[in-house]
Amino acid sequence: MKDFINKLYRNHSLIYKGLLFISTTFFIVYLFPKGGKFKYNFENEKPWQSENLYAPFDFAIKKTDAEITSEKDALAKNSTLYFNLDNTIEIKVKSSYKNQFKNIFPDSISRTLSNKLYKTGEEIIDKLYLFGVLVEDYSFSNTKAIVVLDGRVEKQKGSFSNLIKQDAVSKVIDNTLSKRELMHYKTGFTALFFDLIEPNLTYNKSFTDKVLQEEISKIAYTRGSIAKETLIVSKGEVVEGDKYQILKSLQSEYESQVWSESSYIWVLFAYTLLVALALLMLLLFLRKYRVLVFENNTKVTFIFFNISLLIFITTMVVNYNSKYIYIVPICILPLIFKAFFDARLGLFAHVLTVLLIGFIVPNSYEYMFLQIIAGIVTILTVSELYKRANLFISVGQITLIYIIAYFAFIVIHEGSVKTIKWETFIWFILSGLATLFVQPLIYIYEKLFGLVSDVSLLELSDTNSKLLKELSDKAPGTFHHSLNVANLAEASANEIGANAMLVRVGALYHDIGKMKNPTYFTENQSTGINPHDELSSKESARIIIDHVINGIEIARKNNLPDRVIDFIRTHHGTSVVYYFYMQEKKDFEEVDKLDFSYPGPKPFSKETAILMMCDSIEAASKSLKEPTSTKIDAFVENIINKQIEDGQFLNANITFKEIESIKKVLKHKLANIYHLRIEYPE
Known part of the structure; x- marks a missing residue:
């Protein structure tokens, strides 16, 4: 037992590296997507480069995002608005009208005219409260369908134009008096109804949204299906239209389908092998060419920590919205490693990190090419990092390389510059600005890991x-x-x-x-x-x-x-x-x-x-x-x-x-x- 303990003590450094290697491997694998990986690369309006592709299993054709968005917009446009009715208001108004009518119109007028005026006032109240008077002015289209709810009971149906806005009350009074040829009594009715009429309709936004969401939830996200062994695309055939959407649906099925337990274990095992292989190459590089770094556990931990951190940040950004992946300053990694170690180690670690991130990001080839080229430029251009001007110049060059390479890829893919997403250039600029954070980050690392830059x-x-x-x-x-x-x-x-x-x-x-x-x-x-x-x-x-x-x-x-x-x-x-x-x-x-x-x-x-x-x-x-x-x-x-x-x-x-x-x-x-x-x- 004593010999075993002595042996462990003598080899504690290697044991620590082994544990660090295993834990880092599992952490990175945990961040990876756990579905299958579609083995074919294809682009819209480009020829299919692989062999004839037959459906490997039955799958549904998914609608495009544009189609689903269009359906949601149509439902939102045609959705019904719901309003709550306070039925006590109309009763209260009619009662108040009966009491105050005599205060406005004197007893000196004839009985016949008095009855006519009184009935005209009742008619105005009935018109106003047929559907109801709105509490506030809403900017809905007049053609929108509405439902008036009395408690939970549907009382009225119609369009938004049927509802009376508060500034339209006088118009209803004028129209009714004009029809009855009583316009010279307008002043009296206006004075009577000014304080009398109260709104009784309130927009029920929560219920309206709930009904709309129920309708949206019924939207079918697929249109048709493809049976197993059906020819999807032939070699050399241009991928466009429905064929492109069918291929996207098959790719999505591969990457998101529910795997059986055995398949899931095999996928994890395969990911673990690849990640372990990449990290093993890094350890072998250190052992052969950077012996002093390899023998220092703090430095090895520092290297593994930074690689894991960048993969973690990239995963979080991809999970939030993959269009922001270029904001992540990947080139900060070779900068840090060059500051604390040397350029060769920085480039080697950067390339391995980009290869691992390739499992996470969309358009992995394009992403890896851009990041590796940018990393090489970083290593070649940044010298004497302690000179602030050098860092700014280098960041400018890195950003320029990003933009040039991205422009070239767009032209290759689309054959035109019309479809360039100019906002992507903003992401590159933001990535360059984020790279400037390397200076305070180096200071933090010096304090945390005891390193010297x-x-x-x-x-x-x-x-x-x-x-x-x-x-x-x-x-x-x-x-x-x-x-x-x-x-x-x-x-x-x-x-x-x-x-x-x-x-x-x-x-x-x-x-x-x-x-x-x-x-x-x-x-x-x-x-x-x-x-x-x-x-x-x-x-x-x-x-x-x-x-x-x-x-x-x-x-x-x-x-x-x-x-x-x-x-x-x-x-x-x-x-x-x-x-x-x-x-x-x-x-x-x-x-x-x-x-x-x-x-x-x-x-x-x-x-x-x-x-x-x-x-x-x-x-x-x-x-x-x-x-x-x-x-x-x-x-x-x-x-x-x-x-x-x-x-x-x-x-x-x-x-x-x-x-x-x-x-x-x-x-x-x-x-x-x-x-x-x-x-x-x-």
């Missing part, structure tokens, strides 16, 4: 930072030496295409350990007194070697990133403090070389190798007397060749060609430092 390196390169100012105060000679090394290292990195910002920052901080005992290092000895004179060679060597350990401790306390601390650890590799080693050999026959060797490790990247070369060259160049071009060339060759012979660069992915390029840069820089001129003959 070029933006952070730019901040660390500020010589006014607290730690570098402290170095300048305590060890001014070392600070000046670090600045010189930084300039040499940056120029060398630019020459061979390494990360110039990273190597510059590493050079600025590589000797911060000398702050602990600054006077024990010659560049800080301004008084002419050398404290090593009072120490043994072994003690002196130990103090010199300890500046690496002290530097790591100071860097940890000041929260410097691991990428920067790597330069402190490796800038001397496993080299020997040669001066004190030779001094010790003069006094003793047997000397343990390890007592005078740095603990290492050796440089393990181009950048750390560059720093080792530049540090050694800059420090030793102070001993050059009467330098000439010939002396400088020999000087650079000797120091770097000695490092090669000692095997200091065996773990770094740097080539002999690149080392030769670095030598040329260093020779040129030293010649400039010493202001060498051409030696003219006497």
Whole structure:
């Protein structure tokens, strides 16, 4: 049991990667559509490229969205409006009319005329309340059918024109009085009915909508059916009209039909295989070409998290409305990976992510082509992400590529530019603007995952930072030496295409350990007194070697990133403090070389190798007397060749060609430092 636990502990990193791989695979598969996938690609008004297609099973022909929308619009246009009747209003009005009639028309008029006027008023009330008076003015068509409800009982049917609007009451009064030749009594009737007439009809919107929805729910979404083994389309036949709709119906049936339990399991199994294969390729790429990233579980988690996040966001957008898929800033992925890792890893991960998203989005080939091309442009155009102008320029180029490629696809599909959906260009522009969010996102990721981007390196390169100012105060000679090394290292990195910002920052901080005992290092000895004179060679060597350990401790306390601390650890590799080693050999026959060797490790990247070369060259160049071009060339060759012979660069992915390029840069820089001129003959 103990051996098993020890074995688990030794392999905990691989076990974690396995669990991460499995969980990410299942999460992505969970996001995928769970139906079948139609294996044929076809386009409207284009020839059928595959073999003759026969119906694999019975299926219904679905109506187009336009047909269904047209039917819904027709139902809405012809739907009936329902109004609630308050039947107490008419009774109340008639009662009030009876009481107030005598107040308006005096007893001095004849009985016959009084009866005629009274009956005319009753006639007006009957006309007004035949269907009813509306509470408010509604903007419905006069031809709309209406039903008046008394409680839940249907009382009247008619058209909306039968209902009396409040501003039409006076018109009814005028028409009735004109018909009865009583227009000279208009003032009296208007005054009588002004406060008397009350609306008694209220529009019942909820009931009207309910009835309409019941009618819409009865709409048939299919028209006819296709029997199994029926020829649907022949090879070379143009897909258009009904044939196109039949094929769309078959495709929809494949993608949305209810699967049997066994079929469902097989579909899931197939998806799982494909997703696992893609993620496995990513892990194998890391293991073969990015070993340091592969061995760091935090970085592997970061990569898998970003891939899963983009697939999740795309799935949510597709489920909401697939026309918005181009708003999702897929190109943010290679930007992030390039900022934290490198361009090759960024492009590889981007392509795999786009391939996985292809299972989710419609028109997958067009989508994948656009996104892969855009990703390549992103990798090729974005350099020095910490420069804001570069990001804006790159986003503009990415958006332009989207628009050009989409335009080309539309022309290929439609043969014309008339059908271009111009709103899609707006989605591309919004995607470009969303890509600008990469800057704050990088900052968030740095805090969450403890990673370092070029933006952070730019901040660390500020010589006014607290730690570098402290170095300048305590060890001014070392600070000046670090600045010189930084300039040499940056120029060398630019020459061979390494990360110039990273190597510059590493050079600025590589000797911060000398702050602990600054006077024990010659560049800080301004008084002419050398404290090593009072120490043994072994003690002196130990103090010199300890500046690496002290530097790591100071860097940890000041929260410097691991990428920067790597330069402190490796800038001397496993080299020997040669001066004190030779001094010790003069006094003793047997000397343990390890007592005078740095603990290492050796440089393990181009950048750390560059720093080792530049540090050694800059420090030793102070001993050059009467330098000439010939002396400088020999000087650079000797120091770097000695490092090669000692095997200091065996773990770094740097080539002999690149080392030769670095030598040329260093020779040129030293010649400039010493202001060498051409030696003219006497």
